[in-house]
Amino acid sequence: MAEPFQLKHETFFDIQMKSDVAHNPVVAGFSTRHGGFSDKPFQSLNLGLHVNDNPNDVVRNRIKLAEALGTTLDQWVFAEQVHGKEIQKVSAGDRGKGSTIMKTGMIGKDGLYTKDRDTVLALAFADCVPVFFSAPGHSIVGIVHAGWKGSVLGIARDMVELWKQDEGIPVEDIKVWIGPSIQQCCYEVDERVISNVDKVADSRYSPYTRKDSEDKFMLSLQRLNQQLILQTGIPEKNIQVSDHCTSCEVSTFFSHRKEKGQTGRMLGFIKLL
Numbered sequence: 001m002a003e004p005f006q007l008k009h010e011t012f013f014d015i016q017m018k019s020d021v022a023h024n025p026v027v028a029g030f031s032t033r034h035g036g037f038s039d040k041p042f043q044s045l046n047l048g049l050h051v052n053d054n055p056n057d058v059v060r061n062r063i064k065l066a067e068a069l070g071t072t073l074d075q076w077v078f079a080e081q082v083h084g085k086e087i088q089k090v091s092a093g094d095r096g097k098g099s100t101i102m103k104t105g106m107i108g109k110d111g112l113y114t115k116d117r118d119t120v121l122a123l124a125f126a127d128c129v130p131v132f133f134s135a136p137g138h139s140i141v142g143i144v145h146a147g148w149k150g151s152v153l154g155i156a157r158d159m160v161e162l163w164k165q166d167e168g169i170p171v172e173d174i175k176v177w178i179g180p181s182i183q184q185c186c187y188e189v190d191e192r193v194i195s196n197v198d199k200v201a202d203s204r205y206s207p208y209t210r211k212d213s214e215d216k217f218m219l220s221l222q223r224l225n226q227q228l229i230l231q232t233g234i235p236e237k238n239i240q241v242s243d244h245c246t247s248c249e250v251s252t253f254f255s256h257r258k259e260k261g262q263t264g265r266m267l268g269f270i271k272l273l
């Protein structure tokens with residue numbers, strides 16, 4: 001499968017949505033660490049307000065990305081993320097929330113969706129999995145933040161369930177993109193994580209491998225999320241997965257694991273045109 005995330009600008013990767021464009025124009029993608037104003041260890045396009053970077057630099061960085069996408073920052077909606085499973089429906093009236101001060105954002109939410117145009121949904125990442133949702137013809141977009149906890153809690157599956165139940169959208173119409181994140185090559189976890197994964201994963205297609213002679217495992221959060229999303233009945237062909245590894249590609253992305261917690265944040269973003 002062709003890589004769905006392609007570098008469009010110094011500051012971001014664009015999701016290649018191809019045939020969907022005629023039905024339901026969507027702008028979506030994932031930022032890089034380049035083209036910003038932040039100093040070490042946030043060099044340079046840190047977009048997270050919660051990592052002790054200079055907030056003025058972070059806001060300048062956000063404005064730069066917003067402008068690169070042909071938007072203004074006051075159209076953007078952010079969340080204060082907690083590695084949970086709460087999803088918030090956002091409207092045009094929420095625009096600007098969390099854009100310059102985190103506590104004005106959607107508190108305690110790790111998933112956002114909207115049916116309103118020109119309302120940019122944004123979540124912050126540094127290894128965790130960004131999952132993007134669109135349903136061509138139904139004017140709806142969404143995004144979730146899934147680290148191992150959110151993945152196990154099924155936040156990505158829950159977005160599809162919400163769209164089915166609350167919005168009346170058939171699963172066949174829902175498309176999903178699993179974005180750049182730490183991949184199985186670099187994501188070592190311990191028994192505690194794996195015991196939680198085992199409760200929800202399909203044992204026939206285990207999303208992890210055990211390391212030789214160690215109580216350590218290499219986990220694919222991409223495969224875990226894909227499995228849980230498939231439980232909704234969504235066709236497999238509707239799910240696309242990025243091969244970009246934020247840890248391997250630390251010259252392009254921030255990686256919490258690779259940089260031992262001292263690093264910035266990328267944004268995953270999506271909006272209806």
Ligand SMILES: [Zn+2]
Binds near residue numbers: 182
């Ligand atoms: Zn890797």
